[in-house]
Amino acid sequence: MSVEVSRRKFLQGSVALSVAGASAISATNLFSSEHTSEHQSTNSRIPSTITTKTGTGKAENVPFLCGICVNKCAGFARVEDGIITKLNPNPYFPKSRNMLCPRGNAGIQTLYDPDRLKYPMIRIGERGDGKYKRVTWDEAYDAILNGTDKFKGIKQILDEEKDNRATIGYCNGEGLSKEGFEVLMGEKIGTPNYVDEISICLETVLGGYFSTIGTYGESDLNNADYLIIAGANRAEAIITPDTMDMFKRSKGRGLKTIVLDPRFTNTAAKADRWLAVNPGTDLAFVLALTYVVLKEELYDKDFAAKHMDGFEEYKKHILSHNYTPEWAAKITNIAAKNIYKTAREFMAARSPIYYQGRRSVFSKNDYQLRRAMAIFQGLSGNLDKKGGIVYGEKIKLPKEDINAPLYAQVQARFDTQGIAIPSLKTGSWIVFRNMVLEGKNPYPVRAMFMRKHNPMSGVPNTKKTEEFLRKMDLNVMIDILPSDTAMFADVILPEASYLERTSPVASYGGLEPAIVQRKAAIKPLFESKTPEVIYKELAEKLSKPLWEITKKYDEDVQDDTDGMTEKEIEAYYEENGFNLADAWEKTVEEDNKEKVVKLFGEKAWAILEEKGVYYPNIEEYHKQLNPNEFEYYPENKKNYTTQKEKLKVKCNLTNLTKKGVDAMPTWHDDYAFSVPKGKFRLVTGRHAQFTQSGTTNNMMLRDLIPTNYIWMNNQVCDNMGIKFGDTVEVKSSIGKVTIMAYPTNKIAPNQIFMLHGFGGSSEKMEIAYGNGANDALLIEDKIEPVYGAAVMHETNVEIRKV
């Protein structure tokens, strides 16, 4: 057998594919050749060339945990003469099993990014104009405390707000140092107003699965034989071990794969059947699958009787609503015969999985969709067993004991408007921001402390985010790059990247649990500091002055300390946790060692230090099977079944009714997909070469994906006279962008797609700045009703060629 191949032909194909991940436009168009081959740095700790050929001499291999996205793959950093020359995968971690994706490999370019934040800075110009002054760390902390002539300090703000700590908001990106920031802001400084990234991410997925089957679970794709994967794109949005397992057995090799996606993704290219579902209508598809299975009595009856609470009510509910495939076909754009076939095949399979999915909330019915998916999985009985969705186990690490002070003046969070089950801890970005903008906050919100988070790109409606940030009296940003959001900060603190810091030891559960430790491969570059050091130093700086404000306004503290001597008051301050810095008495390194030695002994610590990974019996269990595969646990030690009798699938959550949420997944007519004539539904997403806005300044990745394009149906483009590379204006009710067109047959005539994370507005990020378009300028700030999470796929746009 021989196949005709020409690389040029491939590259040609790739031009069209570039949106999906190939090289179209040479990066050399974008910068001078010096820029693409040299760092032009005189710093001996920065390599002179962008890519560095690895040497054959002495090198250290330091275990790290990748921080380029949320997944956390393990690797070893090759360090030669103090410079990281290569990142290699770590074969000891069962979650990432000796792999690094393109972004993981390109992490070096983020470490050595010439645009990195190098030293603390305070704003000397107007917000957003990028004028900053380099200062010392102490001057930066001082500016946070006391302000400058350009902005107010936290001391004045808290004094004016009479110690209502809730006047401070904070947000945080995902990562191993996330918890420390929550300790500093939430527990020690004491504000409840946290807006976590979860409300612009997978909140409904987690919520739907937890409330239905008690876990999000892990899909045992290695042993499954049938897979429905809907609205998840594992070929391009890489999650381990799912991505690794899924595609080794697709294409007629043991894992029959049904892909639902409005567009033809790289995952769809691996499908046995691709169903081009209308955006936001997956729920109708799942309800119709459920209808077939119940009507034809194909479900696992023993399992339903034993483990499914409210099964009879659910059965009656589905059948009486007549959720037939014929009904769903009109809503979903999926032929009834395909729904029948998929439902029957699913139940006939030995180990079928309806993949849970992840990422953002697509539509306002997302919580109910996830519930319906989890219940449907239950109908197959393929839960808590090999080849199904499993619960797994986690190695427990001791929880930090935080001495959190109590503040009498602090008020409660308020971002609950329009939300059935408001999250007290993590909040709703959109509701919080919008209520502040609309003046619906019951007390002033005057400061934002932000870390490793870029709401200007991540939260729908960038204009509102900008307005919100401009409204603050004080914005603080801790980050590694001068992001769009950092440009609205008054004080910028440069953080060490994940390759320059040892992070708190972390535990990853599942079928094959392990604990992992990220070790600093090199010392922090420039004047950057590790997050935990920043938390500690900031806490030390703020502690006493904020205590003075508490003493001034806090009646409880006044009552308690009445008549005390100064020495007694000092003791009270320490005992009651008002010393903000007491949470960081030990360094991360000391803390990790103490924890691991206490739990597993010195030997375990030595293994963790060397390999970056530890689990009980690792030395006995871990084996290399062949050049590509490793065994982590023997088959009989994997946690396939852990729930047994406790396993419950909750079909009918009657307590939701009083909150106005359907107790059982129900279709409502306003969930239907429709686009007015002449408009397009905006669908957004990511792919394997980018992690949102966090990597758009990465030279290596930019080399692979030069920009984002707008996917438009090729026939529509023909009618509109739009060709590849033409600039088009895309306009929604909240804003407009210009972007280059990519006509393709991989998307429906009334839909468009663009990659998320592009169109940077920060001039300080040379490569990301102005490149492509920012979808958050277009996506309307709608929320789903259960948690108030941002809905990403309910915006219609107009398009014209410019």
Added chain:
Amino acid sequence: MARYGMALDYKNCINCKACEVACKEENGVELGAEKHRIWVGGNNPDGQWPLLDIASAAFLPSQCQHCDDAPCEEVCPTHATYYDENGVVRVNADKCILCSYCMNACPYDARYVDDRTMTIDKCTFCSDTRLARGETTTACQNTCPTKVRTFGDLDDPESEISELLRTREHFSLKSHLGTNPKLFYLT
């Protein structure tokens, strides 16, 4: 002494390009779309939405085929391109005069110009980096999320690659040209 080759379980490929980045970082390859030692080919699916031809949208990872009878070696006027002791097709930068005959001769478009060394460079199977350090995998094999590649000694009957080629059906690219590639695509 070995005879190195590579087997590619190409149906595993998801076109993520981890191999391309790993190759560039390991071997210090220049940035730029045309500076590829390794690449993933992909075709747009045939048909009109939503009736697309899934089978036509396969991904084909590729790189220098390390031919036993390499056209690029044959045409090189200065013998800059040569077979090393392990059968790997290599380039001697000192001898290369940038005549680009090799680029034209290669039926796989696997040669590119390195503007820094002024050499028509190519994949080395990581011979002067990883293999020189005694490692047994190439950067592209090691990093691959779906484990497409198996690199090894074709002369060693016990090697993983020999076993794969004995037991799995496979094909070579443009085999009719008589180049005898040492890259094998497993079906």
